[in-house]
Amino acid sequence: MNEDTVLDCRGLQCPIPVVRIGREMSTLGPGEVLKVLATDRGAVADVPAWAADTGNEVLRWHEDGDHLVFYIRKGAGED
Numbered sequence: 001m002n003e004d005t006v007l008d009c010r011g012l013q014c015p016i017p018v019v020r021i022g023r024e025m026s027t028l029g030p031g032e033v034l035k036v037l038a039t040d041r042g043a044v045a046d047v048p049a050w051a052a053d054t055g056n057e058v059l060r061w062h063e064d065g066d067h068l069v070f071y072i073r074k075g076a077g078e079d
Helices: 014-024 043-054
Strands: 005-009 035-039 057-064 067-073
Touching: 005 014, 005 067, 014 043, 035 043, 043 057, 043 067
Parallel strands: 005 035
Antiparallel strands: 035 067, 057 067
């Protein structure tokens, strides 16, 4: 999957990854995709919940060795 930017949140505990995702998403335009790397298992629930609350979309996520990878598309209404 192609991403427009990558955010490395490995080693950070929630809610810090979600806070950083929000900051990074604010720099993207509608339809752009952010790839997020995370190690906190809480992100499996927190990232999709955040995306739903903010009008963004988790396109997919998967485990890659010792970390999680999320692809999040910025929605039209999120700032």
